[in-house]
Amino acid sequence: MITATDLKKYFGAVAAVDGVTFTAGDGQVTGLLGPNGAGKTTTLRMLYGVMRPDGGTIEVDHIDATKHPRDAQARLGVLPDLAGLYPRLTAREQVRYYGELHGLESGLLEERTTALLRNLDLMHLADRRSAGYSHGERTKVAIARALVHEPQNVLLDEPTNGLDVMSTRAVRAIIRRLKAEGRCVLFSSHVMQEVSALCDSIVVIAGGRVVAHGTPDELRAKAGYDSLEDAFVALAGAGEPR
Amino acid sequence: MTRPGPLPRWARQARVVLVKELVDSFRDKRALASILLSILVGPLITGFMMNRIADRQKDADDVRIPIVGARNAPALVQWLSQQSGVMVATGPSDPEQAVRDQTEYVVLVVPPGYAEDFRSSRPASIKVVADGARADTQGQVQRVQRLLAQYSAEIGALRLIGRGVSPAAATPLKVEDVEVSTTQQRAAKLLSVIPLMVLLAAFTGAMQLATDATAGERERGSLEALLVNPVPRGALALGKVMASALAGMLAVMVTAGLCTALLRFIPLQELGMRFRFGTPHMVGLMAAALPVCLLTASVQSCVATLAKSFKEAQTYMGILILAPMIIGVMGTLYPIDNQPWMYGVPLLGQYVLLTSVLGGYAPGPLAFLVAAVVCVLTAGLLLRATVALLNNERIVFGR
Numbered sequence: 001m002i003t004a005t006d007l008k009k010y011f012g013a014v015a016a017v018d019g020v021t022f023t024a025g026d027g028q029v030t031g032l033l034g035p036n037g038a039g040k041t042t043t044l045r046m047l048y049g050v051m052r053p054d055g056g057t058i059e060v061d062h063i064d065a066t067k068h069p070r071d072a073q074a075r076l077g078v079l080p081d082l083a084g085l086y087p088r089l090t091a092r093e094q095v096r097y098y099g100e101l102h103g104l105e106s107g108l109l110e111e112r113t114t115a116l117l118r119n120l121d122l123m124h125l126a127d128r129r130s131a132g133y134s135h136g137e138r139t140k141v142a143i144a145r146a147l148v149h150e151p152q153n154v155l156l157d158e159p160t161n162g163l164d165v166m167s168t169r170a171v172r173a174i175i176r177r178l179k180a181e182g183r184c185v186l187f188s189s190h191v192m193q194e195v196s197a198l199c200d201s202i203v204v205i206a207g208g209r210v211v212a213h214g215t216p217d218e219l220r221a222k223a224g225y226d227s228l229e230d231a232f233v234a235l236a237g238a239g240e241p242r
Numbered sequence: 243m244t245r246p247g248p249l250p251r252w253a254r255q256a257r258v259v260l261v262k263e264l265v266d267s268f269r270d271k272r273a274l275a276s277i278l279l280s281i282l283v284g285p286l287i288t289g290f291m292m293n294r295i296a297d298r299q300k301d302a303d304d305v306r307i308p309i310v311g312a313r314n315a316p317a318l319v320q321w322l323s324q325q326s327g328v329m330v331a332t333g334p335s336d337p338e339q340a341v342r343d344q345t346e347y348v349v350l351v352v353p354p355g356y357a358e359d360f361r362s363s364r365p366a367s368i369k370v371v372a373d374g375a376r377a378d379t380q381g382q383v384q385r386v387q388r389l390l391a392q393y394s395a396e397i398g399a400l401r402l403i404g405r406g407v408s409p410a411a412a413t414p415l416k417v418e419d420v421e422v423s424t425t426q427q428r429a430a431k432l433l434s435v436i437p438l439m440v441l442l443a444a445f446t447g448a449m450q451l452a453t454d455a456t457a458g459e460r461e462r463g464s465l466e467a468l469l470v471n472p473v474p475r476g477a478l479a480l481g482k483v484m485a486s487a488l489a490g491m492l493a494v495m496v497t498a499g500l501c502t503a504l505l506r507f508i509p510l511q512e513l514g515m516r517f518r519f520g521t522p523h524m525v526g527l528m529a530a531a532l533p534v535c536l537l538t539a540s541v542q543s544c545v546a547t548l549a550k551s552f553k554e555a556q557t558y559m560g561i562l563i564l565a566p567m568i569i570g571v572m573g574t575l576y577p578i579d580n581q582p583w584m585y586g587v588p589l590l591g592q593y594v595l596l597t598s599v600l601g602g603y604a605p606g607p608l609a610f611l612v613a614a615v616v617c618v619l620t621a622g623l624l625l626r627a628t629v630a631l632l633n634n635e636r637i638v639f640g641r
Contacts, residue, residue, distance in 0.1 A: 050469045051635055073472040080470055084463030088269040089262075100258040101471040103251060129269075142467065 001026050001061055001184050002047060002153055008055035009042050009208075016042045018208035019056070024186040024201070026152070029179050031195040032188040034205035035236055040188040041081045043205065044157050047186070048078045060153060074102065077151035079159050083142035087131040091122050094130065095145045102149040109148070116144045119177075121170065136167030143174060154178050156187035160194060172198060192229045206236040252477040259473075259481025263455045264488065273450040280446040281493050282500070284439040289504035305385045308333040308340075311352035315360070315368075318352070321393055328389070337371045347379040348372045348386050363401060436501045437596035438570030440494055440531050441589065444538045445563045447493020452486040452542035456628075457555035465638060475632040479625055483540045490535035498527050526599035526610075533614035534592045538562075540624035547631045550640060569593050580605070585613045588620050 002024045009017040017039040024030035032040050045051040047058055049069040058065035058072070065072035085094055092113055099109040117126050120140045125133065130141060139159065147154070156175070160168045175198055178185050189195050195202055196216050204212040204219065212219055212235045216228055223231035249257070267273060310333030312319045323330045334340040337349035351369040359366035368390065372383040399409035459465045468478065505519050542559060549555035569590055580598060585591040585605075591613035598604050631637045 045466075048470050050466055050638065070472040070474065073470060076470065078467070078470040080466045082463035082466040084465075084467065086262075086266055086464060087462070088266050093262075093265075097258070097262050098471060101255055101473050103254065145467075146470075 001059075002155075002186060003059040004043070004047065004056065005058075006056040007043060007046055007053050007058065009039075009046060009051065010054050015208050017046070017053075020205065020208070020210050021056075022203045022210060022213055024153075024184050026184045027179060027182045028200040029175055029185045029187070029198050031199035031202045032186060032205060033190070033192075033195050033202050033232060034188075035190060038205045038236070039208040040190075040205055041157055042208075044155055044186075044188060045081070048076055048080065048155050049073050050080070074149070075152050077146040077149070077154045079139070079143050079146050079156040081157045083139070085130040085133070085138055085141055088129055090127050090129055091117060091125045091133075091141045091144070092127060094141055095148050098145040099148040104149060112148055112150070113144075116147060120144050120174065136163050136170070139163060139167065140170065143171070147178075151183070153184045154186070156185070158188055158190070160189070160191065168194075192232055196228045204232060204235045211235045211237065252474050255473045256477040256481040256484065259478055260485045260488075263451060263482055263485035267451045267454055267485070267489065270450070270454070273454070277446060277450055277489075277493065281443055281497050284435075284442060285497060285500040285504055288435050288439065288501065305329070305348075305382050306331055307348065307350055307386060308337075308346055309350045309352060310334070310337050311354065311356070314352040314354055314356045315366075318368075318393060322389060325389060337369075341371050341373050344373075344376070347376075347382045350386065433505075433600050434574050434597060435570070436498075436600060437573070437593050438566065439501060440497050440527065440596055441534065441566035441570065441593060442563065443493040443497035444490045444531065444535045445542070445559075445566060448486040448490030448535060448539040448542055449559045449563075451489045452482075452539055453546040453552060453555040453559060455482040455485065456543050456546040457549050457552045460638070460640065461552045469632075469638065475629045476625075479543070479628045479632060483536075483543045483621070483625055483628070485539075486543060487535045487539035490538050491532050494531045494535060495528070498524070498531065502527075522604075523599055523602075526604050527596060529610045530592050530595035530599060530613065533617040534589065536621040537588050537617045537624075540621040540628070544624045544628045544631070547628050547637065565589055566593070573597065582609075585609045586616050588613075588617055591616065 004023075005021050007017050007020040008015070020039070020043050022030075032043065034040050042051065046053045047060075047065070049065060049072060053066065060072040061075050063072050063075065086097075089097070095113045095116060096109060099113065104112070114126075117123050120143065122137070122140055122144060125137060125141070130138065133141065143156070143159070156171075159171050159175075163171065172194070175185055175187065179200075187198075199216065201215060202213070202219055203210055212222055214222065219235065220226060220228055220231050223234040225231040225234060248254075304327045306329045307322060308331045309319060309322075312330070312332065319330055322328055333349050333351070334346060337346070337351055340346045341349055349371040351371060353367060353369070356366045356368065370383065370386055370390070372386075373379065398412065402409045402412055459468065469475075502519050502524065542562060545558045545562065546555035549558055566589055570593065573593055580594055584594045591609075595605070595610060595613055
């Protein structure tokens with residue numbers, strides 16, 4: 001479970017995140033929805049510990065992430081905004097590297113690596129260097145290495161961005177599986193269909209603030225639109241309320 | 243048998259990073275090739291140059307003397323032709339032009355008046371035509387001059403004996419050259435390029451890995467994902483720096499090995515040097531040079547982390563490598579007197595130590611220890627600076 005309370009981040013005079021508060025629960029998929037530049041990536045970066053908040057608190061499974069960042073990170077699996085692979089390492093080696101950094105014992109690590117690559121349909125790439133992978137394959141390997149330590153909380157920053165239909169479906173399947181395993185999944189997106197198809201709970205962010213928080217139905221009701229897209233546009237402040 | 247206790251978590255993580263960086267960079271064929279080239283070129287050029295110098299010295303002993311007007315001085319010509327390594331030949335019609343055209347190194351001209359002057363015991367004039375601007379023929383010219391001086395002294399002695407005077411009376415001075423430097427020191431002076439090669443290897447060997455693991459990691463977009471792992475930044479930086487330090491050490495060992503292997507093939511004894519390179523020298527070289535790899539790796543990692551792009555990092559690497567070059571060039575041009583404070587200056591200390599080891603007059607272990615400790619401490623400071631950079635969001639996200 002991840003709880004963010006009154007998170008703030010400034011870049012100079014610009015408030016990129018300006019008091020974001022929400023909770024992402026276990027066994028749930030939470031969507032961070034917002035237009036480009038709304039502060040989604042900055043919020044996630046603070047949650048997964050690569051940016052220090054200028055204000056507010058973060059709790060990961062009741063661990064104060066700003067005071068104990070490594071303990072919090074150990075409970076997180078992250079597909080960050082920049083999820084580059086090492087072109088000269090194979091898929092198996094990329095996953096193994098992260099597992100070793102998490103301190104997994106080698107027998108268990110081999111077992112998990114193989115299982116992950118099989119589940120994500122990456123066995124044909126297992127021992128090929130990543131230099132020639134497609135965008136979808138790179139994303140899946142990046143997800144695999146984020147999950148090798150079986151984290152309770154999974155953060156995905158625009159996981160389907162730029163993927164083709166098949167890869168998008170594969171990523172959605174992963175998200176559903178993680179939810180079914182009782183994990184807390186938080187992902188950001190600016191794609192409406194995706195959020196409405198997957199999320200139990202949606203946090204709409206615009207201008208660094210949470211403008212709405214609720215189930216898809218609650219959001220539709222709140223904005224007074226039948227379509228979630230119209231609701232989103234209204235909530236994000238770009239449209240005229242009816 | 244006692245098993246070592248388990249390493250602390252951060253140390254195990256640093257080791258994981260180290261192994262990954264080494265595996266990753268050793269698969270980079272193009273980078274490996276460029277490192278190999280930069281390591282090999284130096285020793286090969288050195289060996290070639292030294293071989294040429296030795297050959298030239300040998301040439302000077304075997305001298306061909308074209309003589310114009312040989313029949314004016316048959317006794318001199320005969321004496322010359324009896325000296326070992328001397329070949330007398332007929333001189334060209336225009337000696338000065340021939341020397342200028344470099345068809346001859348040196349020409350001896352005996353004027354027609356020689357015989358007359360010689361018979362009447364007047365100083366008989368004889369000309370040595372040579373080009374003083376040509377460094378490569380100096381050995382030959384000096385040999386000819388020495389031969390003529392020797393002939394002159396011998397005839398003079400005979401004349402004095404003929405007049406009943408001891409030749410010793412005409413030799414008020416007996417000049418002896420006492421060489422203070424050991425032959426190994428003289429060899430070291432000629433071999434002073436080797437310390438430079440070894441120091442350069444510490445830079446070129448670590449360079450590729452240091453830039454790839456820092457600026458390259460960020461440019462590929464893999465840095466953010468790496469920082470999400472529960473690993474202290476210090477462990478990440480330590481693993482990366484140690485990996486590049488090991489690469490630098492490998493380069494240093496290859497370079498030192500090649501240079502010493504070359505020493506066996508170079509005819510050093512023909513240069514008047516009896517240079518014997520043994521295991522103690524090799525141990526000394528390594529003791530002096532290996533700690534500097536920690537320094538080069540950490541300074542390169544720090545600077546490359548600071549750089550905004552991989553390209554920019556490579557530019558900085560080119561500037562950093564000037565440091566050993568300046569020291570090496572200064573050391574070759576102006577012989578460095580060993581001063582104790584020099585051991586406390588990174589790079590300079592190593593240069594002085596390497597030169598000393600090759601000169602066969604290595605200082606005590608304290609000097610090695612001081613130089614190594616200074617390197618490790620400086621490397622530690624640079625590592626802390628790198629960690630501070632990795633904690634800086636502007637650096638990590640390139641804002």
